[in-house]
Amino acid sequence: MKYWLMKTEPNEFSIDDLQRVGVEMWDGVRNYQVRNMMRNEMMVGDSVLVYHSNAGEETGIAGTAKICRKAYPDPTQFDPESAHPDPKSDPQNPRWLCVDVEFIQKFKRILTLKEIKSDPNLLDYKLVQKGNRLSVIPTTKKQFDYILRLAKTL
DNA sequence: GCCAACGTTGGC
DNA sequence: GCCAACGTTGGC
Helix, strand or coil: CCEEEEEECCCCCCHHHHHHHCEEEECCCCCHHHHHHHHHCCCCCCEEEEEECCCHHHCEEEEEEEEEEEEEECHHHHCCCCCCCCCCCECCECCCEEEEEEEEEEEEEEEEHHHHHCCHHHCCCHHHCCCCCCCEEEECHHHHHHHHHHHHCC
């Protein structure tokens, strides 16, 4: 069982949207490192922190979800109408993958990036370290459990 | 809108 | 394989 943080822009797709639909195809990943993590390490049942990025004061962790389908070819790469079509991807050997994510809970409020950054227990979390721009961030059980405990105090 | 910190592309 | 140019992410 592994733990992840997955970023989304809430004006595109928020925790509320995930709660409403229940299960969502997490498409649009166009980064090889992230693809490899999804392909090699992400398993059904893994736990996910849902992170709202580019959201001003509301930037931070919004709730939790779990992986409910393992990596499969991202259909949006072949759709010229999609946000990120990839004409170089071969349908016989698709370049990009996606997973399905299932809503678990929405936090009472956002656990803000500010709070995460100022918490001495999370100094070594990849989320707050310099240079990280990946949309999926490996998270330890310890970090996940700690963040859940924080969320309960919100 | 700015900019740091990447990743990708393509010429050589 | 190197590297300049360019594109993207995402915090601020």
